[in-house]
Amino acid sequence: MIDSRKKTGAHTLASAPTAQNKDDGVHNIVALEVPAVADFVDNIYDFYRHAEKCGRPCKYMDFQADINEEKRSMVADRLIEVHHSFGLMPETLYLTFHIIDQYLSKEKVSGMELPLVGINALLIASKYEESRSQTNIDYGDILCHAYTKEQMLAKEREIMKTLKWKLSVPTQYVFLVCFLKAAMCDKELEHMVFFLAELGLMHYSMITYWPSLAAASAVYAARSTLKKTPLWTETLMHQTGYSEQQLRKCAQQLVIFHSSAAESTLQAVYKKYSSTKFGAVALHPPATELLRSKEVTSFIMTDEERG
Incomplete structure (x- = not known):
């Protein structure tokens, strides 16, 4: 597993801008990784994507x-x-x-x-x-x-x-680290992503989603909540492997969880992210516009849409 953080007990993702590949317009987040493993980062995440599909929990x-x-x-x-x-x-x-x-x-x-x-x-x-x-x-x-x-x-x-002693698994966290770098996030976006991701952990319905999709959906829902434009970029689509349409259902669930968090009897996540330590991001109005629209207007057309 790539160790991209310090042992402080808080989120410590790098938010420095990434290098840009001028040939395809996609930012190269590999440049942010530890130089000794930079050449292998894409292969590592390819392995994570394969491994996450093996042994997923059943309903x-x-x-x-x-x-x-x-x-x-x-x-x-x-x-x-x-x-x-x-x-x-x-x-x-x-x-x-x-x-x-x-x-x-x-x-x-x-x-x-x-x-x-x-x-x-x-x-x-x-x-x-x-x-x-x-x-x-x-x-x-x-x-x-x-x-x-x-x-x-x-x-x-x-x-x-x-569990047959198998603990070396790609959890949602390893994808969150990668995707937040692709989003070139600031601290507010980082806190919002983790707030939504932890709300997702609370709910059994989320176990049906692969960790990478849940992580990408948290980033998408967080960008929607904070009114980031565009909501989804070429870099994010390239790095996550998901289009907006593929994320819509899961992101909508996260928005619903956010909408009901303040009134819920289970307050651990909401109280945690209502504190100034985490930017009080839980107090932001949820991205209910994602719930009103039947379709999400995609910033990037899929191959099928291109014909």
Whole structure:
């Protein structure tokens, strides 16, 4: 995985302008990567795109008898709150949700057991992604000591066995890093993208989207919210591989989540991004114009439209 950030617990993406390829008008974001791997960045992201299509979580609520979308959202809200309060890396958060959804795709879980799965997923992701010791985090306290240490360890082993110890996966985060560079974003846009992406993590309906599409949709919805023009550029289409039409459905879902965030009983993401630390981007009016239009006017014509 390309390490494009500092270990600070906050988003630290570069926002410097990228070089431009004069032959095709597409900005070259590879120039921003670490020189030692710059020649391989395109190949790395090609691999990510292939890998994301392997082993995606299934629509597991179809066979989960004792949990539902609401219970998942409640656990998600608590995990995002804990993640933020301990200043953990964003990579950890996205891997946590990958672990949860993969596990629930393979194993039936009771409603009482779901919080145990969630906090163990966070623990596993922390061990994998964080550079500092996590011994200062009392996970038992987070769960109000509802489970014993032995239960925690047993569930951790069970999760890892079910996932066959496969944690090196392209989560949505690796695509967000790449696509934000392609967008040549400022801090406000960066915060807005992560706000919408984290709202998406809260909702079970988003698991059907590939991580790259969810990430590109977050960028598109964020640019729409902040009235960026054009909404979608040649560079973004080239780097993400998605046209506006392909992003419309997912972006509309993110806008709906934004529209209801202030009134929701689950407030972790909204409160986090209403703070000045994250530019209070949650307080921006949602891009409801994306919901009113049946079609999105594309800045770039597709090959089919060109005929």
